[in-house]
Amino acid sequence: MYKFISRKRLWLKTSCCLLLQFSLALPVVAHELGLQLYSVRNQMENDLPNTFSQINKWGLNLVEGGGKLYGLSVDEYRNELIKHNLEVASVDTSYDEIRDNPIAAVYKARFFGSRFATFYWIPHDGKKGFTIEEAKAAVAVMNKAGKLLKQNGITLQYHAHGYEFLPYKNATILDYMLQNVTDAAFQMDVFWMKQGGMDPTALLKKYPGKFLSLHLKDRKKGSKNSLDGKADVEANVVLGSGDVGIASVVAEAKKQGIRYFFLEDESSRVMRQIPQSIEYLKQLEKY
Template sequence: MKKYILLFMFLGWVFLCTLDAQPREIGLQLYSLRNEFKTEVPGTLAQVKEWGIREVEGGGTYGLPMDEFKKLLAENKLKVVSVGADYKQLKENPQAAVEAAKAFDAKYVVCFWIPHNGDEFTFDNIKEAAEVFNAAGKVLQQNGLSLCYHPHGYEFRPYGDGTLFDYLVNNTDPKYFNFEMDVFWVKHPGQDPVALLNKYPNRFLLMHLKDRKPGTEGNQFGRADVETNVVLGTGDVGIAEVMAAAKKAGVKHYFIEDESSHSVEQIPQSLTYLKSLDGDKKGPKDAKVKNKEEKGKDVKVKKTKVKNSK
């Protein structure tokens, strides 16, 4: 009997090691190709397939009827994992977000922005957001969906012994609500993506992979020049370290997001880099790394005090 127990333990260990060795699925945030979609939808989706991508984040149909767009997704073997939802919609009518996600057969719904007055982002803003996300997240969870929020930098303003983001994490229920980390938008306001992943394991279910041109000055306003988006592994975010930490922290889905005007050239180069991290030297066709940026030291970030109207 003891022999069989040891055998089962060994087989289980081998199985877990095999899982750990599997390369991660790398998806694409379709916003990266927003300009291409304006003139060519079928061809743009075909290009995504050609790059070897199978998972995407989106939510729009780029002017096509839903049935026609979904047919193109199926033809190109593309699965919509997550879709966006407006904060106001989540606050006033979360059921509409449920229906939109289910129309795409998506599992995750992501809110990308908390409305606020210009550059002023206060404790009251984050407090209300926590309440909205808990309530909407419960509705989504009851419908088999998961709600996440994608920070854009202004959430990392100091508050108490931490930041407003810390308040949001600590005052939301992970059963109903979690996060999508955009590593650029964590680095840009002066935070460390790896430290944040380690601090809050299993709270970041989704991740945007985006690297930043060395020497870029950050801020806590949620603003950046899209041309500071560079090929993954050539910027100052530390993508290799992030990917290692993300695996341990429980990130489930990864999406390259390249908002630059060179995204079509840069995306396959980024895919090649990510594959090399998983030990796969074969990248997408014609993926040769160009425009390598010289690694630079971290730069200062303009920080903003939080107004507490309480």
Template sequence: MGISIMQKSYCLKTILLLALTVSFISPAVSHELGLQLYSVRHQMEKDIPNTFAEISNWGLKIVEGGGNHYGLSAENFRNELIKNDLQIVSVDTSFEEVRDNPMAVVYKARYFGSRYATFYWIPHDGKKGFTIQDAKGAVKAMNNAGKILKANGITLQYHPHGYEFLPHQGGTILDYMLQHTKHAAFQMDVFWVKQAGMDPTALLQQYPGKFLSLHLKDRLKGTQNSTDYKAVVEANVVLGTGDVGISSVVAEAKKQGIRYFFIEDESSRVMIQVPESIKYLKQLDNLSH
């Protein structure tokens, strides 16, 4: 497997900057509550420094992202994070990168000081839907890449988006994936679990230890379920005001020892709603940040 110039650059920069970034990449992260940067994608398109400053003002220290640098070089993007005391705990990757070049995922995760690498989509025929054959191919790729990442101190995660809940042998295709993935983990987006008509708390209880992080996102009451990855982004509401059952999810996740909880809000009201969601989570007395 060849190493591209970009991959060599990631590796070289990691070595050169290691002495300057020990505190940034330290595994002893004390904060559990963070933000998925996709939430503020529109804000980052206009002004990354001020967006990161606002996240820091919310009291958050950890984020998830890094797949899109919004016009900045990887180095400048990372420097802006450091300036605002933000750490990418989980770096974004893709199924194609996981399948075809897992070492590229390792280099990217190491560069940002991330302990997790997460991908969010498995390519499939939209007309036929996600099939068991798609799932088997994904599981094979996850197990293969997961071993390589694990050997390099990185945990691979897959983030389901609801299309995996189609029926299969008395359960769902996601059941198959959860049962056959041995060298990678999963990240639960509670919104998409609910959108597929499932109970996020019950799924956590059914598969303890399989989900190592969460996307906390609440859904407007009355929203129609679907398993085709279609939902109105404005159905994202302040945590605790929707129908997902956030308090129950957080309590179960805390019980299982899940460490990282990333707020994600895709609505146009994100800058108003996220502080309210943080306030709600603090009232639960289940998360610190």
């Protein structure tokens, strides 16, 4: 597993022994890098064990997913994870599940040993767009389910998809959600923030502490924004080569102490691009 620690914090850590006489403890946050398994959905469909082996070769052992078992039983799937030393830090759930049967998300997360349960979409009429009424209902669901999950050691996360940026009271619907969800957290997919016309770094700065994990994805330069949560999957490019501003996002996330970074690449070039994106992140650590 890659653990990213800034040079400044690394210097503080190594210097700590010199300051023990003053009883000064300097905290250092390790930033863990993982993979959203949806990135390799097609590869898992064909050969799941070999795909997990490839993730190992990339130097990763933290993943996010578990929403699809690819023909295996849940025990067989977990055994493959264990065999390949892959930890499911965040397990997939859904809006319907946390609304109607949130204890199922608890059991699922506990089964996989996950810290988070994350859902990725709030059902709405795509033609009419996401409404404030639907957002208010979602906030109530998130707070109620979030309390239950929290009681069981799990943090509920919502992964926004850009359709939440429709205007509301001189701001956006997502602003309303971020300001009113109190018992759950948010996961920022930086691609979708950019796709919705927002600056992901600025949004992190506006709401420190609200986002507990990130999806690191970059977007092809020249791509058009949208407010429907849809985009061309081939617009996913190697980190650092697009228009998201990955270096700025990572710097701000580390400053805030965000621990979990998940690579995601939905393109047909994923097997080539993921290693290049990992190399880009490693190069960021040198500066």
